[in-house]
Amino acid sequence: MREEQTFAQDCAEILRDELVAGRIDRRTFIKGLTALGLAPALLGGAGALSRAAMAQGAKPKEIVVANFGGDAVPAFTDAFAKPFEAKEAVKMVIDGSGPSTGKIKAMVDAKKVIWDVIDSGTGQAAQLGEAGYLEPIDYSIVDKTKLDPEFAYKWGVINYYFSTVLAWDSTKVQGTPTWADFFDTKKIPGKRMFRRTGLAMLEPALMADGVPADKLYPIDQKRAMAKIASIKADSLYWNSGAESQQLMRTGECVMGILWHTRANILERDSGGRIKWTFAGGILQPGIWVVPKNPPAGSAWAHKAINAMQDPAGQVLLLERMGNGPANPAAAALVKPEFARVNPSSPENMKQQVKFGGEWWMANQEQLTQAFLDMISS
Amino acid sequence: MADESRIGAGRSTRSLGWAIVMFLVLPITIVVPVSLTDQRYLSLPQDGLSLRHYLHLIQSAEWLSSIGQSFVIALGSMVISVGAGTLCAIGCWRIGTRWSETIRVLMLVPIIVPTIVYALGLYRLWVKLDLLDSYFGVMLAHGVTGIPYVVIIVSTSLASFDPRLEQAARNLGASVPYTLRRVILPSILPGVISGSIFAFIHSWDELVLVLFIASRSIFTLPRRIWDGINEHLDPTMAAVATALVLVTALLLVLDMRARRLRAE
């Protein structure tokens, strides 16, 4: 990115450094910027001024990355925002207010977009993109060699890996259960747990029903749903990751399908009573999307995405939250103690099934409704 | 009073009433030990009691600022709801025509419509008025949606108020505001107070609108709890709840003290 910087911007950056270091005062700083013709871009916030300045290649005031809050806000700040600021001298802030699809639509409809980059999912990206609410990912800025091209979609691009895995209560289940055991309530009595939206719940059902892991897609939805419905009386469904943890921790369920990040915390917090495995897990991508007309400009949003593909930040995110690095080059940097829980390490990847993004992009919307209808009937 | 209680509630009714109140308090008996848990998620203590969640509460700038924000917003929106709602209920009651009845029924709409639907419209309007992520924006939204509670409760109070009292005052030459202040308001005061409590709580506990119209600067208590719930069922929220219950109880005890002193 450094190469694309104009000389004026470089001067502005020096000024800014001086200001931060306290060697010049704010007034001098602004004077200097005005002299360089950059004041509106760096000081003026939203609106036409900064947008016009951005068209000339100037820096935006800030880049806003939206995610779903909680620990992910400080973790994203350390892993992505701080390195980005150091490198680009553009502030990056993490807004944890929860970018649901409906909110993105409302924002774009109202022409008041406040986010530049959004942490989203495969199905949502397709749904929003096809409806005209997203900028297509600009792969001339986002470097495809730094990620698995399979998860480089038109409307979104991978930001990290997570896995949907099988966890069990080792006081009630002997050995390592399989998906077939999960659906066999006669062999192992007790409650099972699924994610309530149905996302990545069909694959385990099919594997339990005897479909080989490499023949899952296109998914036979009817067959998978019938399998899940067959143990409905013994099933509970979680909404949030914290809820999935609670259901397992309190002994309510003997086996559950949940995110590997949660399973890992459960294992640690329960002193090993809850165990889990990557075997048969569904390896899924988290997806960056860019809403239509982001405040910092599409180019800068994509620059930010590209910068966040740096392995160092992704490894930090793994250490902080357990999210697997999307950049294959990161594997070498992962400390041995984190390698075991890294869904994208080569050894773990082999055990899992790769999420069929194409199928889910086409089907997630109707599946969510159908799944809820099935469990609530 | 003793005389009345002999007339009113028999012993079995009284015990039933107390039992129901016990049921209401039941979750609190669980929230208090949970707030003292030694675990990092909402659960009963396992190996011992710990004050660390209280410590976290008073040391955490985030939680404290959320409590402060929620308090200011709830107070502001309560003033809007109670001011507008009480006047409206009295006005409609006194006018008593088909038109005023229609207005009163329309006031119910905010509790009928799922909040998420209103949140969408609110978001678009707030964009136009530049009220997103501001104190005033949230107060106004909570204030307006709190009006129905006040109207309903005050109206219920008015239902048993004898309108002849008001008429008598007016006939004696009292102005409308005077009658309002000296005759109507004192007798419906319990209703107005109930209404205020509900208006306050409505804002204090409101999440859906806030999730829509707040982003970076407004972070109310429900939003903080929501964040904690999705993360790891953060027990800090149990500590907050316990602290609030204690404050409420303390105020009530102080009030009782004061009354007893005055009585002596």
Added chain:
Amino acid sequence: MTATAAAGAPSGRRLVLMNERTAYWLMVAPAALLMAAFYFYPLAEVLWISVTEPKPGLDNYAQLFTSASIRRTIVTTLRICVLTTAITILLGYVVAYVLVHASPRAQRWLFLGVLVPLWISVLVRAFAWVTLLAREGLINTTLRDAGLIEQPLALIWNEFGIVIGMVHYMIPYAVLPLYANMRDIDPRTVSAARGLGGSRFYSFRRVFLPQSLPGIIGATVLVFIFSLGFFVTPAILGGGKTLMIAEYISLQILDLLRWGLGTMLASTMVLFIFVLLAALARVVDLKRLFGAG
């Protein structure tokens, strides 16, 4: 609160000269204007979507009759709400009744008990119920340790758990209007009935109950309408198996981008309540319900 309300009215001297009716309409004005500008206007814009998205027409409304999923959600919602309302009003009535007849000291303790749960966020309360009612929860383990049960009772992850959670949430909303109404019932009317030789129950039924009817109806309407909009508690206590209408709408809007369908259901709910109130007006005097003596 007195100060606030009074300060909202224009100064007295001018008002005396004004038509009395105008003065009362002026009192209605602030609320009416606030609601019109900041509630009804934005809401109307959204509800309009129900006839314009995905394409203009009444297609969204046709789904009311064709979609099994919507029908099931509506039935579930009505079942849970009616049950919740009935239990809430019954329990709330008892509490309000005891409250009016209690000594001032007992009254304050009862009030504390009624009001204190309101301070606990609905989310925290839902999880408190989970801790109490779950398989390994406090109630089941206590009963098991006492040797009363062998197998844990299914107190949660079903409609039983949902109704417990909802009734708990709603009782204060029933008690306060009921209490506000009962407080104004002249105790002498009841003692007169007692004095004339009526049994306690007889004088309650013939004298007290009829006078508390406005409170009952008001509280019922409030609780029923309010419970229709519930979804956090049902989603958590129902183990994810219960889908109520408010959550259904939220899902369409937040996750599925089917705004036309979501807003159609919202419009239908509003219409349904108005029809209900209109029907109620034939049976009871709505004016009485909403206070016009």
